[in-house]
Amino acid sequence: MTQPVLQRQLFGPGPSNPYPEATAALGLPLLGHLDPAFIARMDRVCDSLRTLWGTSNARTLPLSATGSAGMEAAFVNTINPGDVAVIAVNGLFGERMCEVASRVGAEVVRVDHEYGTPIDAQRVAEAHPNPTVIAGVHAETSTGVLSDIAALGAIKGDALLITDAVTSIGGMPVLADEWGIDVGYAGTQKCIGVAPGLAPFTISDRAFERRVQKPQSWYLDLGLLGGYTTGSTGGGRTYHHTAPVAMVASLEAGLERILSEGLDTVTTRHQAAGTALQNGLQEMGLELFAAEGHRLPQLTTVKVPQSVDSAKVRGYLLERFNIEIGGGVGQYANTVWRIGLMGPNANPSSVALLLAALKEAIDKA
Amino acid sequence: MTQPVLQRQLFGPGPSNPYPEATAALGLPLLGHLDPAFIARMDRVCDSLRTLWGTSNARTLPLSATGSAGMEAAFVNTINPGDVAVIAVNGLFGERMCEVASRVGAEVVRVDHEYGTPIDAQRVAEAHPNPTVIAGVHAETSTGVLSDIAALGAIKGDALLITDAVTSIGGMPVLADEWGIDVGYAGTQKCIGVAPGLAPFTISDRAFERRVQKPQSWYLDLGLLGGYTTGSTGGGRTYHHTAPVAMVASLEAGLERILSEGLDTVTTRHQAAGTALQNGLQEMGLELFAAEGHRLPQLTTVKVPQSVDSAKVRGYLLERFNIEIGGGVGQYANTVWRIGLMGPNANPSSVALLLAALKEAIDKA
Numbered sequence: 001m002t003q004p005v006l007q008r009q010l011f012g013p014g015p016s017n018p019y020p021e022a023t024a025a026l027g028l029p030l031l032g033h034l035d036p037a038f039i040a041r042m043d044r045v046c047d048s049l050r051t052l053w054g055t056s057n058a059r060t061l062p063l064s065a066t067g068s069a070g071m072e073a074a075f076v077n078t079i080n081p082g083d084v085a086v087i088a089v090n091g092l093f094g095e096r097m098c099e100v101a102s103r104v105g106a107e108v109v110r111v112d113h114e115y116g117t118p119i120d121a122q123r124v125a126e127a128h129p130n131p132t133v134i135a136g137v138h139a140e141t142s143t144g145v146l147s148d149i150a151a152l153g154a155i156k157g158d159a160l161l162i163t164d165a166v167t168s169i170g171g172m173p174v175l176a177d178e179w180g181i182d183v184g185y186a187g188t189q190k191c192i193g194v195a196p197g198l199a200p201f202t203i204s205d206r207a208f209e210r211r212v213q214k215p216q217s218w219y220l221d222l223g224l225l226g227g228y229t230t231g232s233t234g235g236g237r238t239y240h241h242t243a244p245v246a247m248v249a250s251l252e253a254g255l256e257r258i259l260s261e262g263l264d265t266v267t268t269r270h271q272a273a274g275t276a277l278q279n280g281l282q283e284m285g286l287e288l289f290a291a292e293g294h295r296l297p298q299l300t301t302v303k304v305p306q307s308v309d310s311a312k313v314r315g316y317l318l319e320r321f322n323i324e325i326g327g328g329v330g331q332y333a334n335t336v337w338r339i340g341l342m343g344p345n346a347n348p349s350s351v352a353l354l355l356a357a358l359k360e361a362i363d364k365a
Numbered sequence: 366m367t368q369p370v371l372q373r374q375l376f377g378p379g380p381s382n383p384y385p386e387a388t389a390a391l392g393l394p395l396l397g398h399l400d401p402a403f404i405a406r407m408d409r410v411c412d413s414l415r416t417l418w419g420t421s422n423a424r425t426l427p428l429s430a431t432g433s434a435g436m437e438a439a440f441v442n443t444i445n446p447g448d449v450a451v452i453a454v455n456g457l458f459g460e461r462m463c464e465v466a467s468r469v470g471a472e473v474v475r476v477d478h479e480y481g482t483p484i485d486a487q488r489v490a491e492a493h494p495n496p497t498v499i500a501g502v503h504a505e506t507s508t509g510v511l512s513d514i515a516a517l518g519a520i521k522g523d524a525l526l527i528t529d530a531v532t533s534i535g536g537m538p539v540l541a542d543e544w545g546i547d548v549g550y551a552g553t554q555k556c557i558g559v560a561p562g563l564a565p566f567t568i569s570d571r572a573f574e575r576r577v578q579k580p581q582s583w584y585l586d587l588g589l590l591g592g593y594t595t596g597s598t599g600g601g602r603t604y605h606h607t608a609p610v611a612m613v614a615s616l617e618a619g620l621e622r623i624l625s626e627g628l629d630t631v632t633t634r635h636q637a638a639g640t641a642l643q644n645g646l647q648e649m650g651l652e653l654f655a656a657e658g659h660r661l662p663q664l665t666t667v668k669v670p671q672s673v674d675s676a677k678v679r680g681y682l683l684e685r686f687n688i689e690i691g692g693g694v695g696q697y698a699n700t701v702w703r704i705g706l707m708g709p710n711a712n713p714s715s716v717a718l719l720l721a722a723l724k725e726a727i728d729k730a
Contacts, residue, residue: 006400007394008394008395008396008400010395012397012399014607015610026391026392027388027391027392028370029371030380030383031371032373032375032380035683035689036683064430064562065429066429066607067607068583068584068605068606068607072583100583103581103582187607195610195611196398196607196609196610196611197429197562197609197611215468216581216582217437217582218464218468219433239694241432242379242431242433242554242561243561244431244561245380245560246391246560246561246562247560247609247612250611318401324400
């Protein structure tokens with residue numbers, strides 16, 4: 001018996017619903033991963049990613065795995081055992097950076113911040129006199145907080161700056177060159193509006209020259225990957241692994257959609273939807289979790305009222321409205337909701353639906 | 366101006382054209398990666414993969430990256446620095462195993478074989494008295510050679526047996542439990558007939574108990590991944606990373622297609638197509654590369670006649686017929702062709718088309 005196809009409204013922390021163009025591209029006939037037509041497609045994708053990252057870095061490419069592998073690639077290619085990594089922690093993904101960096105053999109210097117607050121660049125600067133890398137999350141998916149990456153760039157000194165832009169890219173400006181980001185990674189499934197499966201990645205020439213010569217990961221070795229995605233110095237592409245060709249086609253379509261709409265317009269759209277949602281939630285009497293002035297429009301964190309069962313509300317939204325929102329993480333698992341309006345979902349209809357559905361769910365669940 | 370959509374016949378070493386069911390599933394509405402409906406889907410996928418792997422291993426799952434990451438996962442989870450890995454090398458993917466294992470800190474003991482010949486289990490047994498792991502490729506994609514993995518299982522002693530089944534699984538029997546495979550990895554884009562992007566993976570309880578407690582890769586740490594795909598011991602799934610949900614939906618559809626056709630029928634179909642192709646090529650006066658009696662039906666290697674320009678023929682096939690075939694690898698780059706008939710392409714029409722097109726290309730290119 002055929003199961004009915006569920007059509008979810010993905011208003012959680014990700015994946016988001018993809019742009020229709022991105023979904024349509026998944027169904028196109030496959031190209032081989034060394035087909036000249038695919039290589040041309042990969043070139044276009046890398047070009048579009050440069051625009052999204054605000055960079056001219058030659059080595060800007062989609063890694064063949066999800067955003068978390070992008071994080072791993074950032075550290076395995078920059079950290080030799082014993083190198084110092086100063087990591088700003090203001091949420092789950094900062095925590096994860098510490099774990100990943102330590103597995104690469106880094107001496108990790110954590111700079112802890114209260115969850116819900118942004119990174120304090122001055123404290124990061126004072127944490128160590130001469131780190132090899134400094135790392136921080138631009139848009140913390142776990143807390144809904146935006147941090148000032150340019151401020152980190154200004155204090156990085158000789159260190160390389162690693163930035164997690166998983167939840168920011170495609171929904172707000174990310175200016176790698178201007179801000180001084182040396183290594184940036186992201187995911188496709190948030191504001192880019194493509195299914196999860198790829199990690200858009202960029203690395204500056206400065207970082208690439210200093211890179212680990214033989215990273216512990218063969219799969220994520222940028223020295224080897226560069227020969228495939230950007231061509232070797234002698235011209236021609238060398239085989240490394242089989243690229244996820246369907247996902248790359250989908251990413252191309254998603255990026256074309258965003259760039260034809262215009263990055264400014266996309267930013268404005270995300271900002272407007274997020275502001276409307278946050279205003280509406282507060283008008284309903286709910287309290288926001290992230291510090292005022294540092295709230296992500298694309299990912300809103302809300303405190304669950306004390307009398308309300310978080311899981312029941314989420315279950316009600318899923319069952320009755322086919323709406324997914326997220327719980328909190330760690331100690332906030334049951335006391336915070338995370339609501340994403342990313343990619344095509346950043347629009348007034350989503351806001352109206354969410355506010356109405358959440359109100360009913362809180363009343364009835 | 367809209368570009369025409371290319372519709373390639375992917376008769377190279379992979380990716381293959383996907384089963385239509387697998388392509389259709391890519392376009393379904395996305396589910397969240399923690400949605401109960403997605404978790405049920407993941408359970409079904411893991412069940413189907415157990416059937417394909419011929420195993421009852423609890424930890425049988427699709428890794429969120431391509432087949433080469435499956436290879437990396439196999440070694441990072443089993444090798445502690447200084448452990449001995451005896452690796453049978455009879456092609457590019459055996460070579461790659463040596464490289465990946467050495468980056469994990471293994472003392473690699475290579476057992477080299479002439480390219481085009483199968484693994485000699487006796488020589489592998491004699492290479493070291495007490496290795497931690499023994500590794501070999503079941504179906505060498507670079508040479509078109511099938512090796513007897515059961516023979517490796519019979520001589521493994523206390524060692525763990527790692528097997529690359531990238532090109533075999535879904536096209537011929539792979540019997541992990543019966544043959545003594547402890548860790549197996551594959552890809553989706555060959556005989557499984559799904560786009561590249563996932564690595565079907567299995568690990569025995571015996572190997573899991575001996576696993577590296579904190580692998581150098583956080584992304585491929587099976588201890589952490591197990592909590593997400595198979596549930597933690599306390600029940601419930603723990604978040605690790607965002608699964609590539611569209612690819613998993615596609616994999617489910619591809620596996621359902623294969624299992625409803627029946628594994629025996631699928632095997633017979635691949636065998637028949639490969640035999641017909643190999644007979645036809647020899648009737649055309651071409652010489653096969655892989656040793657007789659050890660030829661893969663799903664991937665045929667052919668010697669390029671001395672008077673023929675390999676690249677010109679491949680270019681002609683692509684331009685005139687939209688057919689992709691592969692060149693050789695390494696020293697055989699220009700002297701061998703690799704022709705795959707995998708997944709839906711293992712059928713009489715593909716054979717007839719290939720033989721006619723290749724004949725014309727050799728005559729005219």
